[in-house]
Amino acid sequence: MLSEHTINFRVRYSEADTMGYLHHSRFFQYFEIGRIELLRAAGHAYAELERQGVFFVVVKAEVRFKSPARFDDEVTLTTRIIHQTTVRIDHEYELKRGSTLLATAATTIACVGRDGKLCPIPDQLILR
Amino acid sequence: MLSEHTINFRVRYSEADTMGYLHHSRFFQYFEIGRIELLRAAGHAYAELERQGVFFVVVKAEVRFKSPARFDDEVTLTTRIIHQTTVRIDHEYELKRGSTLLATAATTIACVGRDGKLCPIPDQLILR
Amino acid sequence: MLSEHTINFRVRYSEADTMGYLHHSRFFQYFEIGRIELLRAAGHAYAELERQGVFFVVVKAEVRFKSPARFDDEVTLTTRIIHQTTVRIDHEYELKRGSTLLATAATTIACVGRDGKLCPIPDQLILR
Amino acid sequence: MLSEHTINFRVRYSEADTMGYLHHSRFFQYFEIGRIELLRAAGHAYAELERQGVFFVVVKAEVRFKSPARFDDEVTLTTRIIHQTTVRIDHEYELKRGSTLLATAATTIACVGRDGKLCPIPDQLILR
Numbered sequence: 089m090l091s092e093h094t095i096n097f098r099v100r101y102s103e104a105d106t107m108g109y110l111h112h113s114r115f116f117q118y119f120e121i122g123r124i125e126l127l128r129a130a131g132h133a134y135a136e137l138e139r140q141g142v143f144f145v146v147v148k149a150e151v152r153f154k155s156p157a158r159f160d161d162e163v164t165l166t167t168r169i170i171h172q173t174t175v176r177i178d179h180e181y182e183l184k185r186g187s188t189l190l191a192t193a194a195t196t197i198a199c200v201g202r203d204g205k206l207c208p209i210p211d212q213l214i215l216r
Numbered sequence: 217m218l219s220e221h222t223i224n225f226r227v228r229y230s231e232a233d234t235m236g237y238l239h240h241s242r243f244f245q246y247f248e249i250g251r252i253e254l255l256r257a258a259g260h261a262y263a264e265l266e267r268q269g270v271f272f273v274v275v276k277a278e279v280r281f282k283s284p285a286r287f288d289d290e291v292t293l294t295t296r297i298i299h300q301t302t303v304r305i306d307h308e309y310e311l312k313r314g315s316t317l318l319a320t321a322a323t324t325i326a327c328v329g330r331d332g333k334l335c336p337i338p339d340q341l342i343l344r
Numbered sequence: 345m346l347s348e349h350t351i352n353f354r355v356r357y358s359e360a361d362t363m364g365y366l367h368h369s370r371f372f373q374y375f376e377i378g379r380i381e382l383l384r385a386a387g388h389a390y391a392e393l394e395r396q397g398v399f400f401v402v403v404k405a406e407v408r409f410k411s412p413a414r415f416d417d418e419v420t421l422t423t424r425i426i427h428q429t430t431v432r433i434d435h436e437y438e439l440k441r442g443s444t445l446l447a448t449a450a451t452t453i454a455c456v457g458r459d460g461k462l463c464p465i466p467d468q469l470i471l472r
Numbered sequence: 473m474l475s476e477h478t479i480n481f482r483v484r485y486s487e488a489d490t491m492g493y494l495h496h497s498r499f500f501q502y503f504e505i506g507r508i509e510l511l512r513a514a515g516h517a518y519a520e521l522e523r524q525g526v527f528f529v530v531v532k533a534e535v536r537f538k539s540p541a542r543f544d545d546e547v548t549l550t551t552r553i554i555h556q557t558t559v560r561i562d563h564e565y566e567l568k569r570g571s572t573l574l575a576t577a578a579t580t581i582a583c584v585g586r587d588g589k590l591c592p593i594p595d596q597l598i599l600r
Contacts, residue, residue, distance in 0.1 A: 101233065101380060101390070102241060102373040106287055106522065108234045112530040113500035117358040120497075124357060124416075134357070135416035138490065146496040150534045156588065159234055160380075160391035204540065229508060229518070230501040234394065240402040241372035245486040248369075252485060252544075262485070263544035266362065274368040278406045284460065288508075288519035332412065361485065362492045362543055369486060415490055 091169040093126035099161045109156040115191055116149065119181050122167030123197070126179075132213060141202050142210055147176070148196040154189045161185050174208050175199050219297040221254035227289045237284040243319055244277065247309050250295030251325070254307075260341060269330045270338055272305070276324040282317045289313050302336050303327050347425040349382035355417045365412040371447055372405065375437050378423030379453070382435075388469060397458045398466055400433070404452040410445045417441050430464050431455050475553040477510035483545045493540040499575055500533065503565050506551030507581070510563075516597060526594055528561070528581040535577040545569050558592050559583050 097118075105111040123144075124134045137143075157163055164184045171178040181193040201207045225246075233239045251272075252262045262272075285291055292312045299306040309321040329335045353374075361367040379400075380390045393399075413419055420440045427434040437449040457463045481502075489495040507528075508518045521527075541547055548568045555562040565577040585591045 100373065101376055102239050104234045105230065106232045106234065106236045107527055107529070109529070111230050111501075112533065113230060113497045113504075116497035116500065117356065117495075120357055133416060135414070138415075143491055145491070145493070145537070145540070147537050148535070149496065149537075151532070153529070153531050153533075156529070158391070159394075160389060228501065229504055235399055235401070237401070239373075240405065241369045241376075244369035244372065245367075245484065248485055261544060263542070266543075271363055273363070273365070273409070273412070275409050276407070277368065277409075279404070281401070281403050281405075284401070286519070287522075288517065358489065358495050358497060360490045362488045362490065364490045367486050 090126065090130040092166065093122065093129045094164060094166045095122060095125050096162060096164050097121075099157050099159050099163060101159050104159040107156070108158055110158065110161075112151075112153060115151055115153070115183065115193065116146075118163075118165055118183065119167070119179070119193055119195060122165045122181055123179060126167045126169070127213075137210070142207075143200050143202070144177070144197040145200055145204075146195055147198045149193065150195075151191055151193040153191050155185075157183070157185060157190050163190065170194075172209070172214070175206050177209070218254060218258040220294065221250065221257050222292060222294045223250060223253050224290060224292050225249075227285050227287050227291060229287050232287040235284070236286050238286065238289075240279075240281060243279060243281070243311065243321065244274075246291075246293055246311065247295070247307070247321055247323060250293045250309055251307060254295045254297070255341075265338070270335075271328050271330070272325040273328055273332075274323055275304070275326045277321065278323075279319055279321040281319050283313075285311070285313060285318050291318065298322075300337070300342070303334050305337070346382060346386040348422065349378065349385050350420060350422045351378060351381050352418060352420050353377075355413050355415050355419060357415050360415040363412070364414055366414065366417075368407075368409060371407060371409070371439065371449065372402075374419075374421055374439065375423070375435070375449055375451060378421045378437055379435060382423045382425070383469075393466070398463075399456050399458070400453040401456055401460075402451055403432070403454045405449065406451075407447055407449040409447050411441075413439070413441060413446050419446065426450075428465070428470070431462050433465070474510060474514040476550065477506065477513045478548060478550045479506060479509050480546060480548050481505075483541050483543050483547060485543050488543040491540070492542055494542065494545075496535075496537060499535060499537070499567065499577065500530075502547075502549055502567065503551070503563070503577055503579060506549045506565055507563060510551045510553070511597075521594070525586050526591075527584050527586070529584055529588075530579055531560070531582045532580040533577065534579075535575055537575050538573045539569075541567070541569060541574050547574065554578075556593070556598070559590050561593070
């Protein structure tokens with residue numbers, strides 16, 4: 089499977105706060121888009137996985153906010169798989185506006201079934 | 217069933233936009249809280265209804281924004297059932313800060329099953 | 345100025361609710377994107393207008409929800425200016441997934457200054 | 473100043489995702505409420521600080537998600553100041569439902585002026 093993906097998008101009006109900055113909670117919604125698009129680029133639709141009963145839940149997240157993003161900024165998100173076990177995937181993220189680094193982050197997601205219990209990551213998603 | 221309910225809460229930081237105003241899309245999240253709390257005051261938990269396969273979807277909404285709400289404002293929401301058929305409920309809403317009217321609104325919600333198809337509103341929710 | 349614009353995007357994971365449907369409040373965030381992109385297509389950046397002290401606030405909104413949108417659905421939003429006065433603009437919206445109509449809506453926005461008071465729409469934004 | 477505060481609230485419908493879980497990005501909005509209410513309990517309104525040109529931005533955040541929260545769950549958030557310098561405050565958080573631990577987290581916030589540049593935390597907010 090592909091292990092890195094880059095996507096560009098604009099900060100939406102409804103995502104910025106009173107300071108005019110992208111609200112810090114929104115970064116996690118961007119990182120989720122990064123994971124989903126990395127998966128899609130590798131040929132897998134997360135929506136389809138969920139219909140099959142395969143879910144990924146975030147178990148750990150760490151972010152360092154370096155510089156604010158503002159409404160209408162064009163930002164670039166790079167998402168990278170850095171480690172994978174039979175049930176967990178570790179991603180790293182870099183969010184930039186041009187050459188300005190806005191945030192770096194790392195998450196661990198775990199594969200669970202409909203019951204919320206850990207289950208092995210399906211074979212076709214294994215990074216080789 | 218009860219047909220009117222009033223609730224107070226504060227505008228959250230993450231709900232205000234760059235203008236410092238409660239984002240207009242957020243009013244609909246407040247109205248939803250109003251419907252859910254009206255239901256609870258009448259003895260019904262919407263979460264429990266959903267577990268039983270009874271869902272309510274919004275089919276129509278109308279809002280007039282009169283005055284902005286800002287972060288940390290204490291607002292008062294009054295939710296009222298104004299009409300009910302076997303499958304639909306019409307609500308009206310008034311959002312105020314003190315005596316200042318912030319918005320008036322009306323919605324129609326419809327009762328659907330797990331399949332998203334219209335189904336009769338359960339007996340115990342019928343307004344008499 | 346251009347008076348119609350169409351844009352495509354995908355429903356994000358964080359925008360869907362427990363029913364798996366795009367939450368109804370989110371439609372208003374989409375319509376806002378529609379207005380901003382229609383403006384951009386006409387050569388104006390709303391972020392720049394705000395820096396100059398020109399703001400648009402929503403004073404009225406009406407939506408009819410026809411069919412649910414789900415996470416990862418590719419949707420098409422058409423935004424149309426249907427009426428304009430010296431201080432107000434009326435838009436209409438159509439949200440579709442392929443040929444399926446998901447929602448129709450109408451909003452009225454008003455031009456205000458930094459003080460939140462009505463002010464004339466800048467000349468360059470006047471529809472001719 | 474007070475250094476610990478506990479608040480209870482319910483998970484809102486619009487905050488849960490397709491899995492029926494409180495979306496992980498929402499936890500950060502809860503932690504922000506925790507910080508703001510801790511400040512209020514100590515006699516300070518964050519809205520007022522912002523009007524005076526004192527802002528706090530999140531520079532670092534870490535969360536461990538232990539167990540999901542669902543729509544309508546009553547959760548308890550404990551927010552604690554664990555370290556403070558002239559420009560930064562470190563908080564720790566615990567989110568629980570009854571005795572079940574849902575998440576633990578830590579953030580660092582920094583005091584900035586209207587220009588976004590670091591500035592000393594006002595005297596009255598200094599923990600003694």
